[in-house]
Amino acid sequence: MLAEASVDDLPALVREFDGGRPRWIWSDTRRWYPSLLQAGVRVERCHDLRLVGAVLADSESVGPARASAPDRPAWLPRGPAEAAAGLTVAVVPSSAASSAGGAPALFELSDHAAHPPQVQPGDAEPAHRARDGVASAREVAAEHDRQESLIARSSSPGALRLLLAAESAGALIGAELAAAGVPWDADVHDRVLEAELGPRPAAGRKPERMEVLAAQVRLALDAPRLNLDSQADLLRALRAAGIGVASTSRWELREHEHAAIDPLVAYRRMSRLLTANGWTWLGEWVHDGRFRPEYVPGGTATGRWATSGGGALQLPKQVRAAVSADPGWWLVVADAAQLEPRILAAMSGDRRMADAGRGRDVYRGIVDAGVVETRDQAKVAMLGAMYGATTGESGRLVPRLHRAFPAAMALVDRAAAVGERGGRVTTLLGRSSPLPPETWRAIQSRASEPDATPADERRARSSARDWGRFTRNFVVQGTAAEWALCWMAGLRTRLAAIEVGELARPAAASGAAFQCSPHIVYFLHDELIVHAPEGVVDDVVAAVREAAAEAGRMLFGSFPIEFPLDLAVVGSYAEADD
DNA sequence: CGGCGCGGCGCC
DNA sequence: AAAGGGCGCCGCGCCG
Numbered sequence: 001m002l003a004e005a006s007v008d009d010l011p012a013l014v015r016e017f018d019g020g021r022p023r024w025i026w027s028d029t030r031r032w033y034p035s036l037l038q039a040g041v042r043v044e045r046c047h048d049l050r051l052v053g054a055v056l057a058d059s060e061s062v063g064p065a066r067a068s069a070p071d072r073p074a075w076l077p078r079g080p081a082e083a084a085a086g087l088t089v090a091v092v093p094s095s096a097a098s099s100a101g102g103a104p105a106l107f108e109l110s111d112h113a114a115h116p117p118q119v120q121p122g123d124a125e126p127a128h129r130a131r132d133g134v135a136s137a138r139e140v141a142a143e144h145d146r147q148e149s150l151i152a153r154s155s156s157p158g159a160l161r162l163l164l165a166a167e168s169a170g171a172l173i174g175a176e177l178a179a180a181g182v183p184w185d186a187d188v189h190d191r192v193l194e195a196e197l198g199p200r201p202a203a204g205r206k207p208e209r210m211e212v213l214a215a216q217v218r219l220a221l222d223a224p225r226l227n228l229d230s231q232a233d234l235l236r237a238l239r240a241a242g243i244g245v246a247s248t249s250r251w252e253l254r255e256h257e258h259a260a261i262d263p264l265v266a267y268r269r270m271s272r273l274l275t276a277n278g279w280t281w282l283g284e285w286v287h288d289g290r291f292r293p294e295y296v297p298g299g300t301a302t303g304r305w306a307t308s309g310g311g312a313l314q315l316p317k318q319v320r321a322a323v324s325a326d327p328g329w330w331l332v333v334a335d336a337a338q339l340e341p342r343i344l345a346a347m348s349g350d351r352r353m354a355d356a357g358r359g360r361d362v363y364r365g366i367v368d369a370g371v372v373e374t375r376d377q378a379k380v381a382m383l384g385a386m387y388g389a390t391t392g393e394s395g396r397l398v399p400r401l402h403r404a405f406p407a408a409m410a411l412v413d414r415a416a417a418v419g420e421r422g423g424r425v426t427t428l429l430g431r432s433s434p435l436p437p438e439t440w441r442a443i444q445s446r447a448s449e450p451d452a453t454p455a456d457e458r459r460a461r462s463s464a465r466d467w468g469r470f471t472r473n474f475v476v477q478g479t480a481a482e483w484a485l486c487w488m489a490g491l492r493t494r495l496a497a498i499e500v501g502e503l504a505r506p507a508a509a510s511g512a513a514f515q516c517s518p519h520i521v522y523f524l525h526d527e528l529i530v531h532a533p534e535g536v537v538d539d540v541v542a543a544v545r546e547a548a549a550e551a552g553r554m555l556f557g558s559f560p561i562e563f564p565l566d567l568a569v570v571g572s573y574a575e576a577d578d
Numbered sequence: 579c580g581g582c583g584c585g586g587c588g589c590c
Numbered sequence: 591a592a593a594g595g596g597c598g599c600c601g602c603g604c605c606g
Contacts, residue, residue, distance in 0.1 A: 227602090229601060229602070231584085231585055233602095254591080268586080301596080302597095306596095306598075311589090314587090314597080315589070317588095335590095339590095340590095383595090384594060394592085470596085473596070476595090477590095525590045525596090525597095
């Protein structure tokens with residue numbers, strides 16, 4: 001079935017068909033979903049051809065199947081920056097059709113008014129197709145078939161299906177987060193800024209307190225015209241004053257005793273707050289009591305999300321007091337405690353490491369097992385093992401973990417070895433790392449030529465180890481990202497099923513699709529916040545916990561691993577920060 | 579003038 | 591107190 005419609009009809013189409021629980025197939029969630037949400041319409045499931053195509057293009061699980069399959073079509077956007085526009089389609093397998101194995105329904109949505117087609121007479125393959133992600137309904141259906149075939153012929157279709165469903169759910173959630181927004185109290189934020197920086201300065205000026213600190217630094221360094229914001233000038237002035245630093249970073253400054261250091265560090269701290277999350281940021285990113293950052297699901301190589309504006313992934317603790325629930329609503333703040341060590345234990349099948357975390361803090365468990373003496377040592381050793389530390393206290397402690405947890409350490413060591421050779425590594429569910437860039441290969445081959453110098457060899461070894469640290473971390477960080485996606489996707493489904501009774505005060509600023517029901521408002525790698533009406537907070541807490549337990553089972557089956565949550569029901573994000 | 583790399587630093 | 595992985599954003603300063 002092929003139906004033609006205008007993009008403006010999409011909300012009505014979705015309303016009509018979503019009750020049948022179809023999986024909507026579309027080119028790019030970022031192209032289609034925001035306008036649906038704006039119309040107050042949510043979809044339950046989707047297949048994001050762009051995101052799925054990106055995973056399949058690299059996944060080693062697909063391996064041989066890819067060689068005999070056609071390439072991804074040129075119209076399919078590659079990167080998140082290339083949002084598709086123009087004529088394109090949504091494909092809906094109706095519940096009846098899919099259960100009967102019949103053909104899906106195709107909807108071809110024209111958007112000619114907004115994006116007139118630029119086809120010149122005689123164009124075989126119009127240039128705007130490749131550029132804008134424009135495709136016909138048949139092309140979208142064909143791409144879906146191609147992707148399904150790759151999955152079916154892969155070495156682990158089940159794991160890959162889970163990953164790709166979670167990835168697509170993540171795309172829906174990313175759009176929903178933007179639509180709902182983080183409830184933000186601009187007055188609280190303003191009070192934080194005044195407490196830290198003093199009164200708001202006039203446009204183009206710095207806060208008085210920063211000027212005072214700058215004057216102290218200039219006096220102490222005997223550099224009356226010094227610009228503290230210029231790293232080069234500052235380094236020169238520090239060295240001229242006899243402070244032997246190689247950089248102006250805070251940790252290096254802190255190793256010296258000088259009258260300039262304290263005011264300089266204080267200036268830096270204030271400058272950071274002012275430029276990253278000051279009044280300008282507040283005016284640009286917070287409107288009507290909501291902070292709406294732009295998330296980029298699947299935006300990093302490991303599968304973690306990125307952001308393309310607003311800096312949502314780096315909200316400093318200083319301003320988290322401004323994240324506050326609407327009247328009659330609460331924030332349910334949950335983060336997975338020591339997610340990455342637990343992920344490593346489970347994916348490597350290391351029962352002793354899993355035991356160390358059962359019913360307690362992982363790092364405590366490592367101390368209790370007699371591996372190291374203090375919790376801090378356990379933490380730096382574990383981080384060092386996952387990040388590839390070779391020096392310092394961390395590097396010295398890692399060998400103790402090798403003796404205690406050989407299976408877990410062998411997994412990350414193997415991943416590092418593959419990376420050092422320039423190979424790919426793959427997460428539990430099948431996301432593979434990118435290959436190193438051409439420049440990296442050039443450095444390696446230079447070192448193996450007969451006339452290679454010791455410097456060439458050093459450079460090659462160093463860049464090989466750099467890439468090895470990346471792949472070492474990739475398997476753990478990437479699998480942790482998969483757990484987090486499954487957690488969040490399961491939570492989203494559960495939240496949608498929670499019945500909200502008579503609600504005293506709808507959260508109007510959350511948008512038509514969310515104002516009466518609990519919804520996720522923030523996500524940060526292993527942590528999320530649900531904005532929940534007073535009456536259903538207990539249901540939301542239970543949903544958050546159940547979804548975490550279910551994510552563990554989906555990834556690791558019956559392997560005895562726990563993913564405990566630190567969870568708090570609070571009025572303000574800052575209160576969750578014990 | 580805009581683009582880009584880098585240092586520094588916020589988050590996990 | 592950093593180290594070792596992943597990011598984004600800011601200001602600076604260089605380049606075309």
